[in-house]
Amino acid sequence: MSTEVLKEQEVMDVETSAAVPPKKKKYRSQKGAEITSLVFSYIVLSILAIVWIIPILWIVLTAFRGGLDNGHGIVSSDYFPSSFGIDAFKELFTGSWLGVDFYFLRWFANTLVIAVIDCVVSTLLVLSVAYCMSKLRFKMRKAFMNITMILGLFPGFMSMIAIYYLLKSFGLTGNTGDNAWINLVGLVLAYSAGAGLGFQVAKGFFDVIPTSLVESAKLDGCTNSKIFWKIILPLSKPIIIYTALMSFTGPWMDFIFAKVIIGGGNPGWWTVSVGLYSMMYGNQYDASMFTIFAAGCVVVGIPIVGLFMALQKYYVEGVTAGAVKG
């Protein structure tokens, strides 16, 4: 089929060029212009790619800097390190500072557990709300959508402080001793509780699934629940993966919520973002440990970047859908 079209086009090209000779010349010069503009594009794109890569490459290079100047490695004024080594990683996993262990593996594990729970809960909530809004018709549907939109306009910090107190009154935050793990429960709640309100992208996806499919299933005696689990979900792999990816990476990317809810306290129950930030600005550790911070960033970054790369297709699909739905 496609070859046919191609052939046809070729024939047309030949015909036009044969019939109007001067146009052929113009075509050539156009081709020349196209090549120039292609070369231009390559150059611009390469420069841009380098600009975009420079900071990321720098952190990787710093992480592999040989030796730890000044104990734990301050910010270097050189872009390229003079020697390479894995001292920073060793220090990150086994070292301590002022008698306190780095706990990096524990931070990593904490964040992983939070991310997995948040991923499962959020995805379920988002998909169920999106399905209701897209495929079911009931009273209050439009009202629900308007209310969620208005709630989404309040700056997150305004409610963050109140959420902090709410969690505090349940005893889910501000624990500093051995029971500091309870803070993480509070953090999971804070992450996933409001997730259902961010249903718009998934709803946009469900909207595209033909309603006739749902209706014919209903005629066959399917219940709404069955339609959701047996018909809609199997068709929605891209949006499920996109939603799961977003909610899984959320806890790795978030910093401020984790900081407020976990606070200082017991470093054994921090998440990676709180831990890494404390390396830069904390009281617990010193600010002069940039190399170790860089090593930590690399360790955190690799799985997240890997996930994004592996699921790139779904991510792009979700982003594009979000463009139209807002």
Added chain:
Amino acid sequence: MAEIVEKSYKKENIFVRFGRGFVRFFTKSIPNFFVKTLPGFFIKIGKGIKNFFVTFGKRFVDGSIGTKLSHFIFGSGNLFRGQIIKGIIYLLLQVGFVLYMVLCPGIKGPNNTMIPTGWKSLVNLGLNQADIVPDNRWTPNTVISSPNSFLYMLVGLATIAIIILYIIVWLSNIKSAYLADTAVKEGRKPSSFKDDILALFDNRFHILMLTPTCLAALIFTLLPTILMICIAFTSYNDFDMTAAGTTLFHWTHFANFKAIFTMDKASSLGVEIGARFLPVLGWTFLWAILATFSCYFGGILLAVLINKKGLKGKKVFRTIFILTIAVPQFISLLIMRNLLMSTGPVNSLLINFGLIKDPISFLGQNQGDNPWIARLMVVIINMWLGIPYTMLMTSGILMNIPADLYEAARVDGTSKPKMFFKITLPYVVFITTPYLIGSFVGNINSFNTIFLLTGGGPAIVSEGATYKAGQTDLLVTWLYKLTIENGDYNTGAVIGIFTFIITATITLITYRRSKAYNEEDTFQ
């Protein structure tokens, strides 16, 4: 032919359209919103209330004795019709509510104090000074100190929420009784408990699916938001309360709002908060406009470049840009900060090349640095963060532009830049308008970028107290500094409310006009 094509291009000219849209926004949309939309909204609500009472009255008059009794004793209608389990559940809910309201079981507060619940918590929303036992456990000026009053208020609001839930249960109990009546009248059996459970998976599936989200949103989104709105009307700030030697606060009505505008907050904070409000607001707007449009048009240009016909290695380039999205934002922002530090690589590179003598303070580290350098830098770094995202988004849209549009333009000998401005741009902008609004609002609330890059700096030289807003502080970062760092909760809440009013006005008006909203139903 050429003229027609030319004309249709002209029609699509992005700048003309934008300008017209801008004018229309003020001359039509805003008046329309107040003349048509708002009254329409209230009329709708009025009709809803009327219908509610009509149904309510009808159910009371038409219902059986059980239904009538249901208005006073929950579940009696269901018990009357033999729906035992349902009836008992309703009854238990009512008994529980009445016991809670009347007995007011105290909740253990800090320092072995008891926080009153039930009707007591409603008196002055818990801010009833007589009820409050002083408590010295909370030391002022800790990161977040917790005066008792806050918990009292929380319990008070929770009680209001419980009352609202109680009313909902009350109405649903009446409806349920009435439905059982109707079923009997029509010769059917009233639904059994098992039927009701099964209905949750079919006709009433949405109730099952939405309840978790609604409850979670009520507790973790709605309640905190209302709580913080209430705080705006109180004297809740560590500064005042420490001065007064108390951990309690009280209602102050509109005093905080007045302070913002009359600039006389000096009494409590030692600085004139009001004098900083307008500059911060102005910069927030400027930032939102610059950040939104730089990322947006930059992203479209990049997408056009990458998706150029005949360009090889599209995937490689795209992957490089996605890489920067995938790196957690707080990491890339902290990297940027260190890269641009006065001792960082960028400055030393510039010095080594002899371009500058002294390091440039890119991110306003020191008090009194040139704010415009820092402002320019945050916008540029934000482009680094935001352009790949827009690029990804618009790539998909670019591929959907009908090819014959370009074909026609090529036949006419239209130049490439002209094609971009007259075909590509209008098309993309038309489709992504909702996203554009969303990202504008998102940028008004863009906390991470500012907080992690400049921390709001450079600070102003004349500044007495450290928590005054810096030169790159947005409303949200200022809000953070005021509340979390300095315990000035009431002023923070006022600023939060303003931020909400601004974003809500922009969104509601533009969103209601957009296709995505108006044709939401017809889309499928």
